[in-house]
Amino acid sequence: MSEINALDPQQYIIKNEPFYRPVSDEVELFESAYASRMPMMLKGPTGCGKSRFVEYMAHKLNKPLITVACNEDMTASDLVGRFLIDINGTKWQDGPLTVAARIGAICYLDEVVEARQDTTVVIHPLTDHRRVLPLDKKGELVEAHPDFQLVISYNPGYQSMMKDLKQSTKQRFGGFSFDYPAEQIEAEIIAKEADVEMSIAEKLVQIAQRSRNLKGHGLDEGISTRLLVYAGQLIGKGVSPNKACRMALITPLTDDLDILDTLMTTVETFFEE
Known part of the structure; x- marks a missing residue:
């Protein structure tokens, strides 16, 4: 990607509105946070809609969105940029955080x-009154564009002493706590996203609720809304509900044979074949 293209905001605009079902007043609160460019932190379990919410808000605000999937091998250079060598010599390439700023x-x-x-x-430096990004290797101080906002997310269920944010980082953000939606709202989401009948969506949600009760008792996480959508999509393609649930809900969740049997029994309770 050339630097000229990378700095074109239009390529980062989400053209089509993502489906997002508000569960409270989070949309209005985020709009207020964006109005003051407050950095925001989204906390919640896997697959509960955090990323979809950010996409929805970026579209609603008509602002470009640059997403970075963080991993343990990611360096500061991956975020801010680095010098690269090509046939013409050495050139600087901005990282995604720098491009966004x-x-x-x-x-x-x-x-x-x-x-x-x-x-x-x-x-x-981007998350306090300075709103700047020092590029030490390049000797440049990038002043954030007036529209720039930083949003981070994480799953508190996976926190540990080795994987947690420092207080010096946490206290730079406003925050939302996300969870799986209430049963009826989650069923509406599944029916819409997977294009299945509400009766099927409601059964899938009931299966998920049973799995979430096993969190801490054999499961690290219950079945996510994302996985329910996958199961619904398979059912919509003509896959039998039992096979769809085993493939999308149960097999990805655990390797424990007893838990697998328990979850499969739950599926068979709701989808008799």
């Missing part, structure tokens, strides 16, 4: 706790 995008760092702590500290 230059063009006034919403920069979304997904699962930020997966990144090393020495990497996440580079966001500090």
Whole structure:
């Protein structure tokens, strides 16, 4: 990607409105946070709609969105940029955080706790009154565009002493706590996203509820809304509900044979064949 193209905000605009079903007043609150460019932190379990919410808000605000999937191998250079060597010599290439700061995008760092702590500290100058990003290797101080906003997310269920945000990082953000939606709302989401009948969606949600009761009793996480959508899509393609649930809900969740049997029995309770 050339630098000229990378700095074109239009390529980061979400053209089609993502489906998002508000569960409370989070849309209005995020709009207020964006109006003051407050950095925001989204906390919640896997597959509960955090990323979809950010996409929806970026579209609603008509702002470019640059998403970074954080991982334990990610370095500060992966975020801010690095010098590259080509046939013409050495040139600087901005990282996604720098591009977002230059063009006034919403920069979304997904699962930020997966990144090393020495990497996440580079966001500090962008998340206080300074709103700047030092590019030490290049000798440049990037002043964030007036429209720039930083949003991070993580799953508190996976926190540990080795994988947690420092207080010096946490206290730079406003925050939302996400969870799986109420049963009826979640069923509406499944029916819409997977294009299945409400009766099927409601059964899938009931199966998920049973699995979530096993969190801490054999499961690290219950069945997510995302996986329910996958199961619904398979059912919509003509796959039998039992096979769809085994493929999309149960097999990805655990390797424990007893838990597998328990979950499969639950599926058979709701989808008799």
